Amino acid sequence: MKNLDPARLLPTDPESQKIAQELYDDISALPIISPHGHTDPAWFSQDLPFPDPAQLFVTPDHYVFRMLFSQGISLDALGIPRADGRAVESDGRAIWRLFARHYYLFRATPSRLWIDHALSDVFGVTDTLSTDTADAIYDHVADCLAQPEYLPRALFDRFGIEALATTDSALSSLSDHAAIKNDAWDGRVIPTYRPDSVIDPDAQDFAANLATFADLTGEDTEDWRGYLNAHRKRRLFFKQLGATATDHGHPTPETADLTPKDAADLFHKVRSGDGSAQDHALFRAQMLTEMAGMSVDDGLVMQVHPGSNRNHADAIFRQYGPDKGFDIPRAVDFTRALHPLLNRYGLDPNLTLIIFTLDETTYARELAPMAGVYPALRIGPAWWFFDSPEGMRRYREATTETAGFYNTVGFNDDTRAFCSIPARHDVARRVDCAYLAWLVASGRLNMSDAAEVAYDLTYRLPKQAYKL
Amino acid sequence: MKNLDPARLLPTDPESQKIAQELYDDISALPIISPHGHTDPAWFSQDLPFPDPAQLFVTPDHYVFRMLFSQGISLDALGIPRADGRAVESDGRAIWRLFARHYYLFRATPSRLWIDHALSDVFGVTDTLSTDTADAIYDHVADCLAQPEYLPRALFDRFGIEALATTDSALSSLSDHAAIKNDAWDGRVIPTYRPDSVIDPDAQDFAANLATFADLTGEDTEDWRGYLNAHRKRRLFFKQLGATATDHGHPTPETADLTPKDAADLFHKVRSGDGSAQDHALFRAQMLTEMAGMSVDDGLVMQVHPGSNRNHADAIFRQYGPDKGFDIPRAVDFTRALHPLLNRYGLDPNLTLIIFTLDETTYARELAPMAGVYPALRIGPAWWFFDSPEGMRRYREATTETAGFYNTVGFNDDTRAFCSIPARHDVARRVDCAYLAWLVASGRLNMSDAAEVAYDLTYRLPKQAYKL
């Protein structure tokens, strides 16, 4: 395991490292709670082998292919499918070699940490990936994938996952989740209600989505009350299949609190296609408050992650579609934007609202001050580009003093890359222990408190916050 | 003193810690200069015992009760008075037990550091606060409070306070300050001119406040020139009772520099209640520049702390009033906003303008570049949510390289919690020494310079900046 320093990410001065190691040893083997992610439920319902190393590590992971693309490697050569179905590289080994040749680009990135960890711990690879080792590692991983102990359910069990939530369109049949539930396998894989496609008037095929939404629920989604009822029914359906949360990926954190009449009028305007860009934004804003109200009623935990300018390069979106690494963050203003929603529901003990941000300046300035006083509000972990050692460290340093540990919700991996799940949780555990050790070493926390906090951040808080 | 590591907040590597300890030992016992805070001058004029431990540590400190509230504990149960006078918990022991039971929420927060320090150093408590120790500590502190050496003046002397400024409404009679001045006690407690209630047209009872302002000064405050003269007279009155500074808590840092005629017209508009929200904002902006002009004339140091969205939760404001922990920061733009004021007075050697921020992104981007060149401008210390070890470290790291140490003004505690004053100053001294030690250890500052800087930051700079 040449690639993995056993003390990696822990403090480097001996005394602090010792403290961190002790904290880490206590919690490193705790079960994984994965309350937010993007793995495919079909993996677990069907339990078929993963195809090949490139399709496991490269093509599904936009963190990986965006970096390669930034240095001039074409998406075609990396096997990223074209929207029009035109042929792209389909030879896994060729893709893998290209990846291996440029592996130096990932130095000091979290991708490198995760991939080294997965190759080493999941597949037992002891060499560093490079041009020289590419073929041997490819063959080894491919061999593994053909074996039963590398099937999705076997890995799920081996990774020690206690619960894993996927993210699912409000229009999904959830057939895989139903199959998992009805199967003898006892792995807990649950859906999350993600209604963006029936909430955002700018979504592709919004009108058609509303029609499907009506079909699925038997509600008249051309009527404001029917539309809201459709949400209520689908939320219940998700809940019956295990869901404990909703997830909302809006361009901004704007919320609104219109009168029922104004909200109904706005709905009819945007539904009929007569809405301006401002109307669309206002509708999204109003719907966050509606969703909060439904969470008060049905108990689903509400997650919001705003502030990404999606599909920044028009040409890439046209040729390859969404999720190609071109979602770029922008500054946001939570203090003003969340005011309508918080004013309506922020003091309600039945609401748990978890906010994620891609604008780190809001941690200390806005989110920690708000989460440190509003009972409904919790700060989601550092994520996306900040799901990284430095990102996590900045997160703790910026939020703890104002919001404490207990207004945060533990880690989530948010990933499509299944084999990176243990690696990602391990990084979070190490960085949290490093932070706690620093607090202990500098006399700000005693050791027994630190040990309890380490346990809480790893295990108790995500279970509690997500009602798992 | 189990709770207090003697090397707390100093660097953890042995060499740097030794340097920091040496710097700290030299300045740890220096007198406290407290040029900005919110203690009650009546404490010092009347010198009566503090009522009970809960009323000393919990109810007056919104840092404390906001955290408890964020985890679902009601303000009523914490004894926070209702605006309508409805009964709330009044049993100090019950409040204290509730606080003790949830003391774990404060792990790694500055509140925890301050309270541990106050309990230990001021009251000699050796146990950690918890459910088990709550009653014993309550009894012990209550006993202390009944003794003469725990009266306000005795504590003031014991804390080594050389000067302490309170913050007082422009409409205050300053009767307590007059009483202190005329008393044999030699403690230096001085007022600060805070005119928000007669400057901000959005202030409650603005018209009535202007009428009172007229009564107090004999000026016609319905006239622009009379209104300005009323300020001049009140500033002089404050100055005669020892004030050396003014303080301005505006929603934004906007300043303006209108012609006298436009300013007069604007005043009449907002005074008569005909002003729009923009007019109100412009009037506040103009008044900052007017206040700067008066500071040039009368020498009062001017403090501005903008950028808080006050009373974010309407329901809390309605039920409990202001200062309940719901003041939430927002992003500000000092570079543009301060331009009118600085362009008018920023080069004037008679002006000292101290700017505080709740938006840390402005330290390195705006405040340090401006304070590093404008003779009138100084950067106030890290405060509010950033009056914390990490907040202070970020402050020094972000401001020193561009503005140096000598365009900053030392620490201020800004507190209503009297017993936390020594703790807060001690934290600042430790964090500054830790920062200086890191500069010494990394070859950026020599030891004798560091020692001089430590003294300056602790003692010389606040005295000089505030003319104390």
Next chain:
Amino acid sequence: MKNLDPARLLPTDPESQKIAQELYDDISALPIISPHGHTDPAWFSQDLPFPDPAQLFVTPDHYVFRMLFSQGISLDALGIPRADGRAVESDGRAIWRLFARHYYLFRATPSRLWIDHALSDVFGVTDTLSTDTADAIYDHVADCLAQPEYLPRALFDRFGIEALATTDSALSSLSDHAAIKNDAWDGRVIPTYRPDSVIDPDAQDFAANLATFADLTGEDTEDWRGYLNAHRKRRLFFKQLGATATDHGHPTPETADLTPKDAADLFHKVRSGDGSAQDHALFRAQMLTEMAGMSVDDGLVMQVHPGSNRNHADAIFRQYGPDKGFDIPRAVDFTRALHPLLNRYGLDPNLTLIIFTLDETTYARELAPMAGVYPALRIGPAWWFFDSPEGMRRYREATTETAGFYNTVGFNDDTRAFCSIPARHDVARRVDCAYLAWLVASGRLNMSDAAEVAYDLTYRLPKQAYKL
């Protein structure tokens, strides 16, 4: 060399320091690549002695005199020339003494690091500058300057500069560069195309500049196409004298992508003086995209550094002109602003667009995410107020995890202070090695990779990015 700790800026814990020292020893003597700066090409074409110590260290360096000014020292006393030619202090020794007396103001600033390094390494001064040592150091430096080994070319060679780019107006004759090129001296000093004065309608004498632009190129700069051709010709002229890059100092990062007809109409409006402030801004925005298009054609690397509010104090600008330390940064929004340009050219392999920022919040939020995916985009180093140890550390910590090392371009010194060039590059090398050592010590990078990265950041990346 009392002033220079040999391990300065390296980590303070022994293990990390050892790693950093090893990395630094390997790259400390590499040649200096200086692809962006403001030295005077006449120094190298004429090779005359520098006049006196004050004119070498104080009067040309606005980092130095702005700090002195911030503490009440007049620009006149520092010998800063008045716009109207009125007499200012001209006695170098008097200026030097004033500087020495206030040298304590620079404690822990990069200016102090650079000046200590230059005095020590370039001039062999062993004492710290102070009132006591001012005269002796002045005399010693003045003596040195009279000797041939302190002539500009001799210093250039001694500093180990492999290539140095100046910044030159689009209207410059480049006569000094031509003289250098035609001279036997083999130092590589090249120009950079800086066309702000013929692009920004708000520039002083914009109309007259366009007339000169026409004279220099034989193009009709009253016509949109002629105007663009004039740029093409001047770019070629610069390229023929060695230029490899352009540089653009816009107030904001706004870009636009108008139709040719709209662009031509806009040009005629702003050229004729009929443009509004918005028109001027839109024209600057359009011209960035035009410049990117020309870079695709002629291969010149494009540098953009937006976000400074220039000449913030009107009185100083009126009395002393630009570049007097009153350029103050503001927040910028790259994600939105660069979209038009990137959408047009961001995927083009022939474009290299290097973005600099004065708003550090954009590193992790915007620039690293964009540079980590757009092939044309690179992140320029920390600069201006952030060309400092803490600034560089924050830069690496905020950009590396998302953009890696290979979407950055190494260091540039951006200086007018010739003797500070070795000092500035040395600081950058030390801080990068400290950062790499921390990655190695915490198990995130292995030693051989770190050594390769140190070499790349110091030498290979700037050569490659700037095509030197």
